[in-house]
Amino acid sequence: MFIGHYGPAVWDTQRGHTKPLLSLWQGFLAVQAMDLTAGFLTLLGVEGTQIVDGMPVFHIPWSHSLLGALVIAMLAGLTFRALKPSIGRRGFWVVAFLAFSHWPLDLLVHRPDLPIYPGGDYMMGFSLWNFAWPSYLVEVLLLGGALLWWLKVTNGPRWTVFATFFLFAFMCLLHFVAITAVTLQVQSGSFDPTSQPHGPMAGVMMISAVLLLALFIGLIERKRVPMFSQENRV
Numbered sequence: 001m002f003i004g005h006y007g008p009a010v011w012d013t014q015r016g017h018t019k020p021l022l023s024l025w026q027g028f029l030a031v032q033a034m035d036l037t038a039g040f041l042t043l044l045g046v047e048g049t050q051i052v053d054g055m056p057v058f059h060i061p062w063s064h065s066l067l068g069a070l071v072i073a074m075l076a077g078l079t080f081r082a083l084k085p086s087i088g089r090r091g092f093w094v095v096a097f098l099a100f101s102h103w104p105l106d107l108l109v110h111r112p113d114l115p116i117y118p119g120g121d122y123m124m125g126f127s128l129w130n131f132a133w134p135s136y137l138v139e140v141l142l143l144g145g146a147l148l149w150w151l152k153v154t155n156g157p158r159w160t161v162f163a164t165f166f167l168f169a170f171m172c173l174l175h176f177v178a179i180t181a182v183t184l185q186v187q188s189g190s191f192d193p194t195s196q197p198h199g200p201m202a203g204v205m206m207i208s209a210v211l212l213l214a215l216f217i218g219l220i221e222r223k224r225v226p227m228f229s230q231e232n233r234v
């Protein structure tokens with residue numbers, strides 16, 4: 001999964017009548033802690049994408065095994081709590097949950113490339129990505145629904161609403177180019193493996209995409225206030 005991962009990121013941004021523990025941009029980073037790890041390991045040549053039988057297959061045993069996902073979730077929670085001690089134990093669990101949410105969502109769409117532990121032979125993945133358009137729709141709805149809800153529970157100038165829709169459209173396009181178009185090309189026999197980023201460049205692109213999307217939503221978020229916050233109550 002790619003853009004659908006951002007669905008759960010809104011979960012903590014406005015749960016009720018107090019200030020959220022996490023900002024949305026922090027949620028954007030938490031849900032992608034596993035792909036950030038995969039990006040760094042790809043940069044180092046430990047993980048990456050391989051072409052098997054003309055098909056791009058991920059080799060991501062450390063960042064995307066079930067055990068790896070649990071460890072990354074704990075580390076993400078601990079890192080966030082170390083950087084922002086005021087979030088306390090509850091904040092730790094929120095971040096750990098968001099980081100771990102990546103794994104079941106990937107399980108749904110990945111072709112079997114998710115082991116239980118690094119080096120394990122048993123690979124999991126329900127391959128929803130093989131159904132290019134239905135899987136695209138699932139990811140678009142997860143992201144779109146989440147962003148609509150976020151706009152509903154926050155207030156801000158009109159341009160921030162347009163900017164959010166623009167970011168949504170950009171993310172849908174990015175997803176289409178990076179994932180859906182590749183599946184359609186593989187299925188029609190027109191896939192050219194050399195057109196794919198590989199080696200350290202693939203890692204740089206993964207990390208940059210995750211950081212840029214967090215930066216964009218963070219810039220919009222600065223001008224949007226949670227509806228139930230003190231600032232809005234007066």
Ligand SMILES: [Zn+2]
Pocket residue numbers: 001034035064102106
């Ligand atoms: Zn992933």
